[in-house]
Amino acid sequence: MSNLSGGFPSRNVRGGGPVPAGSTAVAGENGKVPLTASKQTNPTPTTQPTDTYIPTHLSELVPELKSYEQLKESEKRVDVFLARKRIDLQQSVSQWNNSKSGIVTSHNKNDVKYLRIFVSNIAENQPWQDENNDIQNASWTMRVEGRLLDAQGVQDSTRPKFSSFLQAIAVDFKKPKEDDDDENNEDSKGEGGPKTENQDVDMDEPKNESLIGLSLPMQMPGNPNDNNIQEEKPKSDIADAVEWHFDPINPVDFDGLDIKRNGSENVECTLTIQLKGVTGERLEFSPELGSLIGLSQGSLHEAVYSLYKYILINGLFTSGDNNLRNSANGSTESTTGEKTVVKLDPSLAKLIRQRPVPGSDEPLPTTLRLSEILKLVNIHVSPIRSIKVDYTVRVDKASTYGDLVFDVEVPNFTKQPKDEDEVKREGLSLLSDFNKLTTDLKPQLQELETRNAALLLQLNASAKKYQFFNELSKNPVSVLQEYIASSSNALKVLSGDEGFNEDTVRRSQFYKDNEQMLFESLGVLLSNGRM
Known part of the structure; x- marks a missing residue:
């Protein structure tokens, strides 16, 4: 033991010697295991260097090390980002597995088509068309029709x-x-449909177009038997009302x-249309x-998330709590230290002005809590x-076809929505691909880390040289003297020629006074594999 400690005494100290590695500690009479009898653990073998520390003074000598430090910081951010995304994906898959069955809908532009609606009318037997015709026979026919803007033909049965x-x-x-006299009203259907008495409809459309009309009975506001009218129309303005509602039990298809x-x-x-x-x-x-x-339309989630992105991109988060309403209800920051106060810019202030504050003389706030x-x-x-849409039925023209045309967005029924099971499978597949890619890249990353550690060791060795x-060139005499003294001390430590008084090394003051010397001795022993 004296040879390994540079002249330390080899007597056994009180409490017994060390237990060989692999032995089992035995409890004493009091049931406690002696501290000196604890099982020793062998060091973990490693095949690559572990010392990747870079001294700070090297940053001035090697400017590229600053870029290396920035690269390490970027790597940490990427690791944190990937870890968060993986956790989010796992939570999403878990929520899909625990949620109720349903349909997942989407409102992307690819899932939207356009319906073109035509509103027109034709005039028949008008006085300007036939002067000898009786004015009582004059009539007009209003048509509302729609076509989906796609590549399907008119005669396609699946359209x-x-x-x-x-x-x-x-x-x-x-x-x-000017004239409030009652008129004899009559409803009709489109081409191919049954016509009531005194109907004679001849639209300016090809006969092969499938325009299915409906028999719509006249619905007056005061008719107590009418159950289709949802709202009572003002008698002073509405003379006649025609309505149609979708019946899921007996659906009717018409163009x-x-x-x-x-x-x-x-x-x-x-004209009122409810899609x-x-x-x-x-x-x-x-x-x-x-x-x-x-955005003009969307879900509540899309509106909140878009507004949050606007706040984040424009840097409107602040830690101040000035002019906050209800400031006594809580602090402006969460327990995690994240900022939860939003500074109102002119655009956000317009939203605040729309908030109803009846009977309040408080000035408009300049900040807002994120929870609000x-x-x-x-x-x-x-x-x-x-x-x-407001429309005027004109009887001074034979036809107004093409005067009023507008497009509306409608869902794409040909693209079936994904059911929840399919979304779950896609989420699990994405998570599996993520894990597989991480596993495939792990050996490559490990190899790069090994090469990087070896380069850092070479850098540290070159820095020491x-x-x-450099010190030798500045002051050769003192450096050589210090080098010879250090080498002589190392030789004594390795050979065990340096002796100490046994009574002296038993006192703690010895280790306090000789801390630097003992540190160097231990370094010599470790570097030469003697410990």
Whole structure:
């Protein structure tokens, strides 16, 4: 033992000698295992260098080390990002597995098509068409039809009909301003459909087009037997109303809706169209919110997330709590230290001005809590409104076909929505691909880390050589003297010729006074494999 410790005494100290590696400690009478009898653990073998420390003074000598440190910081950020994404993906898959079965819908532009709607009318037996004709025979026919803008032909039996996109449609005819006399009203169907008495419809359309009309009975506001009218129309404005609602029990498919009436004067009306699929999670955003996030419609989640991205990109998060409302309810920062206060810029201030604050004289705030974003968005969203178009039935022209045409967005029914099981499979497949890619890249990354560690060791060795020769060039005499003294001391340590008084080494003061010398001695022994 004295040879290994540079002259330390070899007597056994009180408490017994060390237990050989691999032996089992035995408890004493009191049931406790002696501290000196604990099992020793062999060092873990390694085949690559582990010393990758770079001295700070090398950054001035090697400018590229600053770039290396930046690369290490970027690597840490990438590792954190990938770890977070993996956790998010695992949580999403777990939520899909625990959620109820359902349908996952999407509102991407690829899942949207356009429905082109035509509103027109024709005039028949008008006085300007035949002066000898009786004015009582004058009539007009209003047509509302729609076609999906796609590549399918008109005669294709699988082509979706106009009615398949509608939940309801209504036409409100207003009273004439000068003549309030009652007119004999008559409903009709499109081509190919049965016609009631006194009907004679001849549209300016090819006969082979499938325009299925409907028999729509006249619905007056005061008719107690009418159950189709959802809202009571003002008697002072509405003279006649025609409505159709989708019946899931007895669905009717049609491409066009014809309404025929007697009359020789222009009639103003309002067309209201309620599309299918607009009463769910799809919402309409206010102009103030829409101009800020760049969306006019979407889900509540899309609105909140888009507004959060706007705040994040523009750097509106702040740690100040000035002018915060309800500041006594809690702190402005979470327990994790993240900023939860938003500074209001002019665009966000427009949203705040829309908030109803009845009877309050408080000035507009300049900051807002992040937790209040959802409440703010809820004020600026509403259900998608019905499509309303004002139209004038003109009897001074034979046909107004093409005068009023507009397009509306409709869901793409040909693209079936993904069921939840398919989404789960896609999530599991994505997670599996992520794990497989990580496993495949792990050996390559390990090899790069080994090469990097070897290069760092060479750099440290070169740095030590540079430091020695640099000092030698500045002051050769003192450096050589210090080198000879250090080498002589190392020789004594390795040969065990340096002796110490046994009574002296038993005192703690000896180790305090000779800390530097003992540190160097231990370094010599470790570097030469003697310990």
